[in-house]
Amino acid sequence: MTDTELRVSKIEDGTVIDHISGGQALNVLAILGIDGGSGEEVSVGMNVPSDRLGRKDVVKVEGRELNQDEVDVLSLIAPAATINIVRGFDVVEKHRVSRPNEVTGVLSCPNANCISTDGEPVDSHFEVLDDGVRCTYCDTIVRESITAHVSVT
Numbered sequence: 001m002t003d004t005e006l007r008v009s010k011i012e013d014g015t016v017i018d019h020i021s022g023g024q025a026l027n028v029l030a031i032l033g034i035d036g037g038s039g040e041e042v043s044v045g046m047n048v049p050s051d052r053l054g055r056k057d058v059v060k061v062e063g064r065e066l067n068q069d070e071v072d073v074l075s076l077i078a079p080a081a082t083i084n085i086v087r088g089f090d091v092v093e094k095h096r097v098s099r100p101n102e103v104t105g106v107l108s109c110p111n112a113n114c115i116s117t118d119g120e121p122v123d124s125h126f127e128v129l130d131d132g133v134r135c136t137y138c139d140t141i142v143r144e145s146i147t148a149h150v151s152v153t
Contacts, residue, residue, distance in 0.1 A: 010086075011043070011060050011061075011086050012086070012088065013062065013063055013087050013088065014060065014063050014064050015060070015064060015065055015085060015086070016059070016060045016084040017058065017059045017061075017066075017074065017078070018058050018081065019050065019056050019058075019081050019082050020058065020078040021056070021057070021078055021080065022046070022047045022053065022054070022055035022057055023046065023047065023057065024057055025059050026044075027077050028074060030147045030150065031077070031147055031150050032061070032066070032070060034061070040064060041061075041063065042059065042060065042061050043058075043060040044058070045057060045059075052080070069105070069106045071083060072106065073103065073107070073150055075098060075099045076103075076133065078097065079097065080096070080097075081096070081097045082094060082096050082097070083095055083097060099128055100128055101127070102127050102128060103125075103128065104124065104125045104126075105125075106124070106150065106151060107133060107142070107146070107149045107151060109126075109135045109137070109140055109149070110140060110149060111135065111140040113138070114135060114137055114140065115137050116138075124151070129141070132144075133146065
C-alpha cells in the first residue's frame, strides 16, 4: 500500500471524525450511541499514523450528520478532533471541535442524590474543566470515564 491509497473507502453522505486521540474511537462510538445493533454503516481506523498526533483514530459514519450536543461531548474526549460533513462524496463543511464552557442535558450526574438524576424535571448541567466536568447542582466532579455518563441519544 502506498501513502496515497485509502485504507477505507470514501463515504457518500455523512460525517468523518478525524484526529481522534489514538484508542478513543470506541468511546466516540459509545457517545454516538453506535453499536452492533444500531444498523448504521460505520468505518473505524484505529492507531493509524498521523503527522499531528503521532497516532490517531478515524470514525466514518454513513448517512448521519452530528448535532451540536454530540460534538460538544466528543470534544471532552477528543479535543483535537475535526468534523467533516460529507455530501455527494465531497467535504462540504470542516471544522475542529472546540470545548464548550458548559454542557446541558448530555451527561448524567453520578451522584444519586443530585437534583438532575432520572425522574426529576431538571436537565443536567456541567461546567467543563481542564481535566473533567463539574455538576453545577451538586459540585460532583467527573474526571474519568466521561463516556459512562453520556445521555445523548
